[in-house]
Amino acid sequence: MTGGYGAADILKECTIGVDRGEIAVIVGPNGAGKSTAMKATFGMLPLREGHVMFDGEDITHLKPEERVVKGMGFVPQTHNVFTSMTVEENLEMGAFIREDDIADSIEQVYELFPILKEKRRQPAGELSGGQRQQVAVGRAMMTQPKVLLLDEPTAGVSPIVMDELFDRIIEIARTGVAILMVEQNAKQALEIADKGYVLVQGSNRFTDTGEALLANPDVRRSFLGG
């Protein structure tokens, strides 16, 4: 993918991908274009070159909401919940495009994140950071996506909650969902990653399995703090 917000390209021939049941992690310095790559994948950014493939189909020209229908879910880095609406209403809105009964999906999300069931009647804006991220992920899960894009799902949460969230994400991947996620906590994220991408200035610097990247001395020195 090559493209940006205006005249200048932020992404330069950046390639990312993930397979069914896998977790792919994108790491890199601030401003590298990680969020931009996610937005481009989800169709929120016009691409100048390159394309986005989904299940063997070219979806480069589909709008974000059309990609949701295809089976993509996206959790943005910020403003990713409806703060004035209750937890349950957030989940309902996540399932807005669905016409069938959503009660089962809501139950599934509550099974995955039991705390949300307790707080179902509370406005999402009143929850803690970690709980909010759970609502955000839950909202995206409501369309039963095949690919889930998560932009820094553990931003601003404590290490314990982070481990919790990673466990849940692994659980989601085990059900066959492909997970593409951006992470600041590079070390922990690469430990659970099947694939890892190190993005610098909008281009792939390193691409390998999570394990191999963790073992790579160059990556360790520059991006994992030794």
Place this chain on the structure above:
Amino acid sequence: MTDFINALVVLTNFILVPALTYGSQLALGALGVTLVYGVLRFSNFAHGEMMAFGTMITIFGTWGLQALGVSIAPLPTALLALPLGIAGAVILSLIFDKTVYKYHRQRKASPVIFLIVSIGLMFFIGGLVRFIIGPGDQIFFDGTRFIFSARDFKRSTGLDEGLALKMTQAVTIITAILVVAAMFWFLNKTRTGKSMRAFSDNENLALLSGINPDRVVMITWILVGALATIAGTLYGLDKSFKPFSFMQLLLPIFAAAIVGGVGNPLGAIAGGYVIAFSEIAVTFAYKKVVTYLGPDSFQPDSLVQLLGTDYKIAVSFIILVIVLIVRPTGIFSGKTL
């Protein structure tokens, strides 16, 4: 003791009942302003004139029904013509949205541009209304005038003071309660209503969730057209229909919306009553009340009035300024649709 009850009756008759009535009208008006602000994110100055337009169509419907001999006495015939007026206001709003607002929305114009555009539409609709129905007064109220009159009240209670309840007052208050209840039910319980709140809360995330913005905008205009027509018709029934009075209503309506916290429906309703009670309480002459409550044979020389009724409009203005200085986000800040 009788003196005390008489004083209470005076206050109820001249402050409580009129303020509840006027407050209901303002609340419905402010609710419309707040919906536009919450969803479309601009202050809609054309709202007052849209009220006039919807009311005008309702009046035509009323005349038509009267000519046909249709009547729902003791209720005013205008209630039966309301759907026609609502349809008129909704159609005009949707035409304006398609021909005017949509263009600016696509260019992502700033709220101040929208505000100025709405001022232009305000003059346009105002002119249109006066062109069609004329600038004069129209009285379109029919049906029973009083549910009970001051004379009935005095006779049955034996008190010196009378308490009257006009049909228009009862109709206004009851209609307002029904409309507000329906509105909250819609916003909080239906899928479409929730999608409107979601859009108002976080537009970007609403788009990601597949909520269609065009549909949200359309439904907003439908609700706003209905609210404007109902508020205008109730006001016109209670006072009379005078095209110019709707431009003057704009200030108390905006004051109500802002006092409650613009964008918050509950605030708009509370704000409507706050403004109405202040306006009426501040301009009321308390001479009689003081006479009843004061020591025997005490009679104030003046009217005991804080502000002449000519300054009524200043009250909303003062409240507006105070709220903007002390608590710019309104009483119910921090909450959206």
